[in-house]
Amino acid sequence: MLGESIKVRAPATVANVSCGFDCLGYAISDPADIVTISKTNDPEIEISISGMKADTIPTIAENNTAGKALLSLLEGLNTKQGFKIHIEKGIHPGSGLGSSAASAVAAVFGANILLDSPLQLEDLLIHCMNGESVSSGCAHADNVAPALLGGFILVRSYEPLDVLKLPIPENLLSINVLPDYIVNTMEARAILPKEISLTSAIKQSGNLSGFIAGLYEKDFALMGRSMVDLFAEPFRSALIPGYNAMRQSAMDSGAIGCGISGSGPSVFALSDSLNKANIIGEAMVSSFKEAGLESKLYISPVNTLPPKILD
C-alpha cells in the first residue's frame, strides 16, 4: 500500500567486549538511530539523513549501510518494492558504538514489517550484516546481532551463521564513553595483524570461554579477569589518545573490566552497581579530559529488547 510508513529505533551496541573479538556483542539503551521507512511506487531506495555527522554518510543505497541492507532484503525476498527512508543518526558514525549496524537493523526491521513480515527476526540478520559490510569492509554480526535480537550475543560461527543469546547477570551495567575523536573503522581493522601466535590464540580462547562461564555463573570476578584482549587492544589502543590512563582510571574506580568498544574510539566498562557505574564513568570522562578530549557518557543495562517501533 502506497504511503505506508513505519518509524523504528535501533540501539547502539558494544562489540568485542575485550575478550570476544568479532564474536561477542551486547546492546545498550542509548544512544540510538531512528529510521523512518515508507513504501514508494518507484522501485528505488531513496535515502535522506539527519543528525550526527549526517553530511558524512553516503545517501546512495549501495553505499549506505541501511540502503545496502534493504537491497539485500529485497533481493532475498525477490521483490522490487521501493522505499524512501529517513535516517536520524543518534549514534555518531565511526564511534565504535555500532552506528552503521543500528541504521541497517532499523531499516530492515521496519521494511520487513511493511512487507507483512515475510521473515522472522533471526532471518533478518544476514541482510543487516550485508548492509553493515558497506562501512566495515566485511560482514560481521557482533554489532548487528545484538542490535536486532537484543541482549548479549555470542557469534559462535559465521559459516554457517550461528548466534547464541547469552544469560545476563542481574545488576550488570554498561558504561560507555565516547571521546570527541575520530577512528576510522577500516583503518582500525587494517592495523590488526593477519597472523598471531598459537599461544596467544589459546590464551584468548580461554579468556572468551571464561567470560561466557562467568555470565552463566553470575561471577563478576571471573568475567573481569577474563576481560583480556590480546587480539585488538594492543594495536588499537594506540589510536585512542589517553587510552591506557583512562582504562586504569576505570579499573581503579572498581570496574569489572574496561576496553575498546568495537573499533573505538568509544570505550566501555562493566559494573555491578549504578553507584559504582557513575563513579567509573566520571573517572573515564575526567581521564579523557586530561588527555585533551571532551567525551560523552552513557550508562545503561544491557538492552534485551528488539528494535522499538515508534509509530
Next chain:
Amino acid sequence: MLGESIKVRAPATVANVSCGFDCLGYAISDPADIVTISKTNDPEIEISISGMKADTIPTIAENNTAGKALLSLLEGLNTKQGFKIHIEKGIHPGSGLGSSAASAVAAVFGANILLDSPLQLEDLLIHCMNGESVSSGCAHADNVAPALLGGFILVRSYEPLDVLKLPIPENLLSINVLPDYIVNTMEARAILPKEISLTSAIKQSGNLSGFIAGLYEKDFALMGRSMVDLFAEPFRSALIPGYNAMRQSAMDSGAIGCGISGSGPSVFALSDSLNKANIIGEAMVSSFKEAGLESKLYISPVNTLPPKILD
C-alpha cells in the same frame, strides 16, 4: 612415621576435546594408574614401575613424571622427606589418555596425605603440572587438572593459573578408543604451527565458547557443532592411520562429536546414551580395524571424583 604407605588410583583424561586445545579436559573412569607411595628414611625418591610398557618409562625421579611432581611438591613444602613409589601403569604411555598426568596426580595426591595434608587439592595442581612437563616438554593443566579435581575442566589461564569446573549435562558419555599405534607426545606438539591466522583464532574461540555454552545449556547439538578443531586436528590427524574414516564412522553412528584425545593416537567421541555409545564405539573400533589397527574401547561417564585412595 617410617613405613607409612598409601595406594592411590588416578584416572585417564581426555584433553583438548576438539575445540579447547590446551584449555579443556575431562576425566574418565577407566583406564587408570595406581601408585603406591611409602615414606622412607632416606631423602631420596625411589621409583619402580610395572604394567603397560613399564620398561619404557624412566625411573630416575627427575625424569619421571611422578618423581618430578613429588620433587616439586617437596621443594614447595621445603621438606626433605624421602619416598619409595611404585607405579602400576594401567594407562598406556603415549596414548593421549593422560598417562603421565595420572601418575603425577596419584603420586602427589598420596604424598600430600602422607605428609598430613599440608596442601589443599587445588594447590597440588602446580606440582602435578611440573611433573607432567617431563613428558610433554612444557607444563600443561588440561590433563592433570581433571585427573586431580575430577570433572570437566576449563583452564582459563596459565599465568596466573585459573581452572574452572564446568557443568556436566546428564547422560553425557565418553567413548575412548585406543588404537595399537605409537604417537610421540613431543612430536605431536612439534608438528603444530607456531603462528595461525587471526581468522582461525577467532573461529576457534567461537567454537570453544559455544561448547562451554552448550555444557551450561545442556544443549548437545550446540556442543556438537562447536566440536571443531582448527588448531591441532588438521595436523595431528595425519599421524593416526585411518583417522578420517574412523571419525566419519563415529559421526555417522550418532556421536555428538569426535576428535583426537590429547596428542593421540587415542580418539574420543561424546554421546548422550549408553545404547548409542556402544554402537559408536564399535563403529570406531571396526573402522580402525579396516586401517589395520587393533584397538581398545572404553566407555564411561565424565568422572567427577578426585583420585581414589585404595588402601
